Amino acid sequence: xxxxxxxxxxxxxRIEALTAWLQDQSPxxxxxxxxxxxxxxxxxxxxxxxxxxIETHGQKGFNGVAILSKLPLExxxxxxxxxxxxxxxxxxxxxxxxxxxxxxxxNLYLPNGNPAPGPKFDYKLAWMDxxxxxxxxxxxxxxxxxxxxxxxxxxxxxxxxxxxxxxxDALFRPDSRAAFRRILNLGFTEAFRARTKGPGHxxxxxxxxxxxxxxxxxxxxxxxxxxxxxxxxxxxxxxRQVRAGEKPSDHVPVWVELxx
DNA sequence: ATGGCCAATTTGATTGGA
Numbered sequence: 001x002x003x004x005x006x007x008x009x010x011x012x013x014r015i016e017a018l019t020a021w022l023q024d025q026s027p028x029x030x031x032x033x034x035x036x037x038x039x040x041x042x043x044x045x046x047x048x049x050x051x052x053x054i055e056t057h058g059q060k061g062f063n064g065v066a067i068l069s070k071l072p073l074e075x076x077x078x079x080x081x082x083x084x085x086x087x088x089x090x091x092x093x094x095x096x097x098x099x100x101x102x103x104x105x106x107n108l109y110l111p112n113g114n115p116a117p118g119p120k121f122d123y124k125l126a127w128m129d130x131x132x133x134x135x136x137x138x139x140x141x142x143x144x145x146x147x148x149x150x151x152x153x154x155x156x157x158x159x160x161x162x163x164x165x166x167x168x169d170a171l172f173r174p175d176s177r178a179a180f181r182r183i184l185n186l187g188f189t190e191a192f193r194a195r196t197k198g199p200g201h202x203x204x205x206x207x208x209x210x211x212x213x214x215x216x217x218x219x220x221x222x223x224x225x226x227x228x229x230x231x232x233x234x235x236x237x238x239x240r241q242v243r244a245g246e247k248p249s250d251h252v253p254v255w256v257e258l259x260x
Numbered sequence: 261a262t263g264g265c266c267a268a269t270t271t272g273a274t275t276g277g278a
Contacts, residue, residue: 010266013268206261208262208263
């Protein structure tokens with residue numbers, strides 16, 4: 001089963017690039033972030049025509065997440081538990097039944113948190129506390145599960161071309177990275193690092209300042225696997241060349257292949 | 261962080277992103 005996470009940066013602005021990518025790569029599941037669309041505005045038909053079931057959790061203007069799947073999606077839950085007052089659409093989960101086993105898919109768009117410190121940064125850390133709690137429940141279920149998406153976290157200095165430039169940024173501050181490690185250390189496998197070591201691997205390049213041309217990137221899109229899911233891991237790759245395409249998102253897809 | 265960006269809505273300007 002091939003599963004990709006992809007911050008699409010506006011599904012309506014990206015519909016041509018997205019459908020071309022779906023046809024070319026044919027993921028079994030695509031977890032999309034930043035759809036920047038309400039549920040009714042989602043370009044459902046063009047994606048359904050390619051054989052995908054679609055579940056969205058959108059909001060007006062920004063944020064928003066969606067799951068596309070060739071296989072049926074079951075038990076869909078929208079919104080990260082833990083704060084009924086939180087109106088931001090950053091979490092959707094569902095179960096997909098593979099040939100060999102079912103997998104719980106959690107798709108997340110973690111808050112950016114800038115400027116830090118400040119209320120937006122407080123929201124980021126509070127959101128990560130809630131993610132930690134949800135992660136514990138997921139682990140206790142002992143089913144193969146993953147939490148994937150745009151974490152807005154640069155885990156280590158080697159995950160940025162210019163780590164010094166990010167020192168005080170909400171994506172790289174010590175407290176942000178510690179919150180990420182606290183979740184990881186519950187027992188998750190970070191899929192990309194389970195397969196590939198060393199610097200120079202990025203999933204985001206800013207639109208500004210020729211960042212792509214200079215390979216001035218950061219790695220912030222991650223897939224965290226429960227132990228039962230990590231047992232199924234066959235491969236994890238970053239689809240770098242997508243950033244060179246026509247009217248690209250500023251993120252690229254990150255893939256896992258699971259024996260599911 | 262920045263050599264000039266990008267998407268969506270609040271649209272001839274602003275907000276949010278990373």
